Amino acid sequence: MTTSMQNNEEFLVDSHCHLLFSHFKSVLPRGDASSDFDEKYAVDAVIKRAVDANVKYMLLIGTELSDVSELRDISDKYDNVFRTVGIHPLEAAKHHQLYSFDEISGAIRDNCKHVKSVGIGEIGLDYHYERESKNQQKEIFNLQLGLAKECDLPVSIHSREASDDVADILKDHPSVKGVIHCFSGEKRFAEKVLDMGFYISISGTITYKNAIELRNSLKYIPLDRLLIETDSPFLTPDSFPETPGLFRKKVNEPAFVAHVAKGISERLDVPLQEVMYHSSKNFFELFSKAAAYINR
Numbered sequence: 423m424t425t426s427m428q429n430n431e432e433f434l435v436d437s438h439c440h441l442l443f444s445h446f447k448s449v450l451p452r453g454d455a456s457s458d459f460d461e462k463y464a465v466d467a468v469i470k471r472a473v474d475a476n477v478k479y480m481l482l483i484g485t486e487l488s489d490v491s492e493l494r495d496i497s498d499k500y501d502n503v504f505r506t507v508g509i510h511p512l513e514a515a516k517h518h519q520l521y522s523f524d525e526i527s528g529a530i531r532d533n534c535k536h537v538k539s540v541g542i543g544e545i546g547l548d549y550h551y552e553r554e555s556k557n558q559q560k561e562i563f564n565l566q567l568g569l570a571k572e573c574d575l576p577v578s579i580h581s582r583e584a585s586d587d588v589a590d591i592l593k594d595h596p597s598v599k600g601v602i603h604c605f606s607g608e609k610r611f612a613e614k615v616l617d618m619g620f621y622i623s624i625s626g627t628i629t630y631k632n633a634i635e636l637r638n639s640l641k642y643i644p645l646d647r648l649l650i651e652t653d654s655p656f657l658t659p660d661s662f663p664e665t666p667g668l669f670r671k672k673v674n675e676p677a678f679v680a681h682v683a684k685g686i687s688e689r690l691d692v693p694l695q696e697v698m699y700h701s702s703k704n705f706f707e708l709f710s711k712a713a714a715y716i717n718r
């Protein structure tokens with residue numbers, strides 16, 4: 423697929439991260455009290471550390487229409503950074519109020535024409551934080567799945583305490599393919615979406631001590647359907663057994679996707695190289711527009 427893959431040099435891909443500076447700032451109070459925060463977490467520094475950690479490609483995930491231009495600036499600047507555009511379920515009510523469906527469709531459609539815009543996301547349903555906006559979430563989710571079909575792009579799905587409804591809605595859009603981001607471990611949901619041809623992405627939660635359901639479900643995900651992600655700046659992996667919990671206080675960043683791959687490799691007892699190979703290959707199979715871009 424890629425030159426590097428032909429040479430059997432494995433690398434990592436962070437299939438889901440948020441690099442907007444405001445996000446990084448928003449998690450600062452949680453930990454890492456370094457005084458040089460601004461410089462350390464400037465997007466350029468974060469991307470450089472990722473590349474140094476063999477994270478060769480990153481997918482920046484949109485959550486609302488207002489982040490489109492900032493995501494475009496970053497992904498246009500870096501050859502190895504791609505982006506998606508989409509409305510997160512927790513932003514659905516706001517967009518419902520602010521825009522007509524025509525306006526939303528127009529903005530997403532326009533953005534999807536761009537060569538570095540390789541998917542629609544993150545989209546889905548979140549009943550953990552917002553049950554009251556259920557109907558608006560469903561409408562915005564359906565709208566964006568229709569756009570994914572129209573633009574022939576994969577979707578990045580967010581599902582929290584809503585897996586039955588997510589699976590039901592996906593069934594209404596059989597030609598749309600995508601990935602369930604930050605899979606929580608619900609086996610029945612995994613089976614349903616795998617049947618529909620979806621990929622499943624594992625985040626740093628695989629390293630958490632209490633992620634028992636996820637660890638048990640991992641073996642049911644075929645290696646050729648597995649993606650890895652950080653969901654930066656959230657969900658920092660907990661990968662330092664000598665200081666449990668300490669790492670999680672740090673701001674997560676794409677470089678740490680290496681810990682996710684390592685966590686999967688240890689728990690599945692398959693070589694790390696194999697996890698790297700499959701998750702990278704799967705990424706470019708699903709996000710084929712990114713593959714076309716790097717092979718251009």
Ligand SMILES: [Zn+2]
Binds near residue numbers: 653
């Ligand atoms: Zn996300």
